[in-house]
Amino acid sequence: MKTQNQTQIEAVPDLPVIRIIREFEAPPERVFRAFVDPELFAQWCGPRSIDTTVDRWDARTGGEWRYTASRAGDDFTMGFWGSFHEVRPAERIVQTWAFDGNPDGVSLETMTFEELDGGRCRVTAQSVVESMEIRDQMMASGMETGVLEGYEQLDELLEGER
Template sequence: MNTSNKSVKVSTPSDREIRTERVFQAPRERVWKALTDPTLIARWWGRGNKLVIEKFEPERGGHWRFVEHAGDGAHGFEGRFREVTAPERIVRTFEWDGMPGHVCVETMTLEDLGNGQTRVVSVSLFHTQQDRDGMLGSDMETGLGESYVALDQVLAALAAS
């Protein structure tokens, strides 16, 4: 499988992984700031829905928890940071309240491409192929595409300030 949505490339490198890739028109340090500053995260992660950041401790062992308030109710997401290496890498667990116990490990890398561009690659490792396929079937690609469009707007606003 290899599809794209609004320039998000999604692939399945193994039977338990989802890999996403997107190039942003912003230097790596600016992208890092938008990924690690709770005030900025709240502006893009929820795709326009209200996002409450209940916890955000971007350090090894730190806890994160976001609650998105959408038209169909509140959706909680959380996990623990395993590695935070500024401005190039974040490894964390990810769990959705709607499927407790189905935890994946996300590894996100930020690659400086020069010319003010940054490639963000995220690889999510699931416990089972069924968990991976469930995520693929959840319309995550559309949601991620919408979040990344909102992130583009945050990055542009940061450049203008």
């Protein structure tokens, strides 16, 4: 039986923080793997209309990453990059991220992978940005579509691995 999990996206009041919470029908080890394996990550990251190409991916504490998002049929291309500050298998990822359009707007993101009953997992991603203004711009940017569709694609990927 397929369960429709809800994604919570919230701007934390009075802080330059965005929090995203989502549950998945797979154990933390499998969900974590989809976040750190570059081939799996490229299959689910972002909106359905976007293709993700991983340019660099060293998912270990002290490693770096870069991927490019593009859309067939137009000139849309955007690069995202950062560093893995801490990678703790099936528990936690702490990373920085930025995008080519705003290389000075570096964010710090902490993702936790919490084991739930029934072989399930809750992922909480908390991003700290430079200012309330940047947080509000991100919330208004359409990022919700990428998050929601990306997590739907992650559900499909995890379902296919069973």
